[in-house]
Amino acid sequence: MNLVFDIAWTHVRSRARQTAFAVAGVATGVGFSVMMAALMEGSQQDFMRQLINALPHITVSDERRQPSRQPAEAIYAAAEIRGLTPEARRKGIKNPLATVGSLEAWLPGAIAPSVQTRGILRYASRDVSVNITGIDPQREPRVSQLATQIRQGSLTSLYRTNNAMILGDRLAEKIGARVGSNITVQTSAGARLNAQVVGLSHTGIRSVDEATAYVLLKTGQIIEQQTGLVNEIRIRVRNPMQAREVAARVEEETGYKSVSWQEAHEDLLSSFVIRNIIMYTVVGAILLVASFGTYNIISTITHEKARDIAIMKSLGLSERVVRSIFVLEAMLIGIAGGLAGFALGYLLCLGLGSIEIRSPFMDMTHLPLAYNPLHYAIALGVALFSSLAAGYLPARKAARVHPVDIIRGAT
Amino acid sequence: MAEVLIEARGVTRILPGIVPTTLVRNIDLAIHANEFVAITGPSGSGKSSLLYLLGLLDLPTEGEVMIRQKATAHMAEDERAHVRLSELGFVFQFHFLLPEFSALENVMLPMRALDRLPRDAMHRRAADLLGALGLAEHGHKRPDQLSGGQRQRVAVARALANDPPMILADEPTGSLDSRSSEQVFEILRDLVVRHGKTVVAVTHDLGLAARMTRRVQLVDGAIASDEVARAAVD
Numbered sequence: 001m002n003l004v005f006d007i008a009w010t011h012v013r014s015r016a017r018q019t020a021f022a023v024a025g026v027a028t029g030v031g032f033s034v035m036m037a038a039l040m041e042g043s044q045q046d047f048m049r050q051l052i053n054a055l056p057h058i059t060v061s062d063e064r065r066q067p068s069r070q071p072a073e074a075i076y077a078a079a080e081i082r083g084l085t086p087e088a089r090r091k092g093i094k095n096p097l098a099t100v101g102s103l104e105a106w107l108p109g110a111i112a113p114s115v116q117t118r119g120i121l122r123y124a125s126r127d128v129s130v131n132i133t134g135i136d137p138q139r140e141p142r143v144s145q146l147a148t149q150i151r152q153g154s155l156t157s158l159y160r161t162n163n164a165m166i167l168g169d170r171l172a173e174k175i176g177a178r179v180g181s182n183i184t185v186q187t188s189a190g191a192r193l194n195a196q197v198v199g200l201s202h203t204g205i206r207s208v209d210e211a212t213a214y215v216l217l218k219t220g221q222i223i224e225q226q227t228g229l230v231n232e233i234r235i236r237v238r239n240p241m242q243a244r245e246v247a248a249r250v251e252e253e254t255g256y257k258s259v260s261w262q263e264a265h266e267d268l269l270s271s272f273v274i275r276n277i278i279m280y281t282v283v284g285a286i287l288l289v290a291s292f293g294t295y296n297i298i299s300t301i302t303h304e305k306a307r308d309i310a311i312m313k314s315l316g317l318s319e320r321v322v323r324s325i326f327v328l329e330a331m332l333i334g335i336a337g338g339l340a341g342f343a344l345g346y347l348l349c350l351g352l353g354s355i356e357i358r359s360p361f362m363d364m365t366h367l368p369l370a371y372n373p374l375h376y377a378i379a380l381g382v383a384l385f386s387s388l389a390a391g392y393l394p395a396r397k398a399a400r401v402h403p404v405d406i407i408r409g410a411t
Numbered sequence: 412m413a414e415v416l417i418e419a420r421g422v423t424r425i426l427p428g429i430v431p432t433t434l435v436r437n438i439d440l441a442i443h444a445n446e447f448v449a450i451t452g453p454s455g456s457g458k459s460s461l462l463y464l465l466g467l468l469d470l471p472t473e474g475e476v477m478i479r480q481k482a483t484a485h486m487a488e489d490e491r492a493h494v495r496l497s498e499l500g501f502v503f504q505f506h507f508l509l510p511e512f513s514a515l516e517n518v519m520l521p522m523r524a525l526d527r528l529p530r531d532a533m534h535r536r537a538a539d540l541l542g543a544l545g546l547a548e549h550g551h552k553r554p555d556q557l558s559g560g561q562r563q564r565v566a567v568a569r570a571l572a573n574d575p576p577m578i579l580a581d582e583p584t585g586s587l588d589s590r591s592s593e594q595v596f597e598i599l600r601d602l603v604v605r606h607g608k609t610v611v612a613v614t615h616d617l618g619l620a621a622r623m624t625r626r627v628q629l630v631d632g633a634i635a636s637d638e639v640a641r642a643a644v645d
Contacts (some may be wrong), residue, residue, distance in 0.1 A: 003523040010511045311507045314468055315569075316496025317524045318489045402626045407503065408459070 134220015189401020
């Protein structure tokens with residue numbers, strides 16, 4: 001109703017200073033909520049991006065989810081065999097080239113075969129156990145960021161000498177090796193070979209950088225002592241969010257265990273849910289505190305305006321109309337505070353985004369921030385709802401005032 | 412006999428409390444159309460309380476107030492508010508205008524609450540009312556920019572906003588100097604004589620009461636005398 005708006009507007013306007021404080025309270029609440037949300041989601045997205053980039057989206061390994069069944073069990077339903085050691089299977093994915101070829105036929109993304117093995121690097125009397133990945137330098141850039149993470153040398157440096165090796169930079173630091181150093185690799189199978197460091201890589205993730213070495217596929221096969229071995233197929237899908245579905249299909253077609261990045265980091269992803277719960281609790285508390293300011297001003301106005309309320313009621317304005325005047329005043333404060341909060345939140349984000357941060361574990365130069373309209377919508381929604389509640393309580397009380405009680409007192 | 416507009420039947424109002432106070436007791440009073448009634452009596456005799464009861468601002472503890480033969484005791488609060496809005500006009504001792512609004516907006520307030528006219532018609536009517544009360548140039552002033560007499564006239568204009576048949580006035584001249592007081596009284600008298608309204612005014616000014624058509628005197632919350640003097644109107 002027009003009249004309600006006119007009176008409400010006049011009330012808040014004639015109390016510009018008080019109103020400004022209440023608006024500022026809501027604006028601070030909304031602004032910081034928006035900033036918090038941007039920061040939380042930004043860091044989450046940044047983390048996911050690193051997660052997605054650091055590892056292949058899907059890793060198909062030569063393992064199977066179920067232990068192989070004994071032939072007798074497969075044939076006879078009643079048969080159950082216990083205490084047998086499962087037969088030793090030949091390592092590796094069977095017929096890797098054909099498998100890769102058939103996956104390439106439908107899979108939306110890139111595929112690279114590789115060899116995963118472990119070994120001990122020896123250099124200057126230091127021993128470090130590392131994961132050695134045998135890669136194909138031509139295909140590797142399509143499934144990982146490795147090519148961009150090489151600090152010294154390049155992926156193709158692997159072709160330069162026999163048994164060339166790229167080390168994680170922290171690993172190299174740990175054993176004191178540099179480009180050009182000759183190191184000894186001791187494999188689990190008992191083999192030993194000499195390798196030369198031709199490059200250093202840096203992913204920014206400590207656990208990877210201090211325990212990973214890259215060699216050619218062929219070198220990996222030599223370390224594993226099995227020609228033609230491919231025990232891991234790495235896949236990068238075009239849409240990382242589809243990795244789970246694609247992985248399921250790969251597993252179904254090949255029979256090999258196929259792990260998407262989501263599955264590999266289930267625990268981290270579920271911790272994001274907890275983080276978000278914490279964040280929205282804090283954001284809710286901020287906005288709740290802001291609504292106390294709104295409650296305060298609306299109840300002050302209703303106290304100051306007790307006589308006007310009595311006049312309006314004596315003239316014949318209904319309780320509902322009187323109540324909606326004050327509820328509307330609270331909403332006006334909520335809306336103004338919300339809009340001012342948008343500006344504040346955006347500026348805070350810009351400010352935070354310009355701060356440079358260095359950490360010894362990850363090289364993150366700026367705080368990651370997500371600009372998402374949803375954050376603004378949620379903050380405004382909560383602010384409006386709390387303003388509504390904060391205005392309704394004093395408004396209801398004010399509207400119930402008996403006009404005679406006040407008129408009698410005034411005359 | 413003219414139509415009975417307001418009728419009190421055995422109206423008693425007791426303020427609850429540790430020592431309950433009886434404001435008015437067992438009042439029977441019928442106010443007819445086009446009467447100009449003075450309610451007089453000493454301070455604390457219950458004049459204003461009776462007016463609030465007649466104007467549905469207060470509820471009787473016992474008895475019944477009928478507005479145009481309609482019982483009001485069982486009405487919901489909002490229904491009574493609507494009767495006040497459309498059938499009754501109030502003028503208080505103090506102007507009771509909304510301080511942030513102009514005279515014109517104050518007069519328009521009851522019209523907008525009733526919402527029967529288009530907006531521009533409300534505006535015209537409010538301006539006409541103010542003009543008729545000699546306030547044509549003061550429509551855009553706020554109450555604090557007007558003199559006491561002018562404010563009280565704005566309050567009268569507001570009471571007339573929805574063209575109610577009855578005007579209830581509580582010491583309408585009580586806070587005015589004699590000149591303004593005379594002006595406001597003349598306006599009220601005019602409403603009865605020229606416009607056929609019914610005016611009930613609480614006053615302790617016996618000189619003014621003598622110029623009205625009917626004088627109801629209260630003593631200790633009960634009617635002590637009720638005299639009709641037809642001649643005073645003419």
